[in-house]
Amino acid sequence: MxxxxxxxxxxxxxxxxxxxxxxxxxxxxxxxxxxxxxxxxxxxxxxxxxxxxxxxxxxxxxxxxxxxxxxxxxxxxxxxxxxxxxxxxxxxxxHSGRTAIVLGAGVVLWLAIRVLAGLLTPKPGGTAAIVFMPLWLLFCVGNLVVGVVVAGYSVGEEIPILLLNFAVPAAVSVVALRF
Known part of the structure; x- marks a missing residue:
């Protein structure tokens, strides 16, 4: 059902x-x-x-x-x-522990997109990855901008956080394609 x-x-x-x-x-x-x-x-x-x-x-x-x-x-x-x-x-x-929440929210967002893709498209894994990756990258870049503009971090300090925040949920979506 x-x-x-x-x-x-x-x-x-x-x-x-x-x-x-x-x-x-x-x-x-x-x-x-x-x-x-x-x-x-x-x-x-x-x-x-x-x-x-x-x-x-x-x-x-x-x-x-x-x-x-x-x-x-x-x-x-x-x-x-x-x-x-x-x-x-x-x-x-x-205010603290933001990276863990970003990573968790990224995985939960991917799960939501994956479930929806399974219900609405014939190739759910690929569709979920195609929808999720640019959306998540956009969010991670926005997070970087907020970190630089609002929190006062340098771009150099924020780039590793961006890479981590993007890579973990993206890796989950890519690994899930194999299963």
């Missing part, structure tokens, strides 16, 4: 967005949810279109399935917003 995998992908995607947002700004939950909802709605709509046009399901059937596919992860994102505002004073903004 596809529904549990879509729910897993949605939750993984939201967790990655929440963790990455916690590295840069507050209110963490609000920004993560506001980024997540339209992205997840677009993905849920593509899933519905694939169901109608490729799998031959009726529009009414796909509309019924779209409610939990979009709604459950959207509710979790809403809860993340509420929890962040109520329990963490719009945080938790991460």
């Amino acid at each position: 596809r529904l549990p995998r879509f729910l897993l992908a949605g939750i993984l995607l939201y967790v990655a967005l929440f963790a990455l947002t916690a590295l840069f700004t507050t209110p963490v939950g609000a920004i993560a949810a506001i980024l997540f909802w339209p992205l997840w709605y677009a993905i849920a709509t593509v899933n519905a279109a694939v169901g109608v046009f490729a799998a031959g399901y009726k529009v009414s059937e796909e509309a019924t399935v779209m409610l939990p596919v979009f709604g459950i992860p959207a509710l979790i994102a809403g809860f993340g917003w509420f929890a962040s505002a109520q329990w963490w004073n719009d945080g938790p903004l991460v």
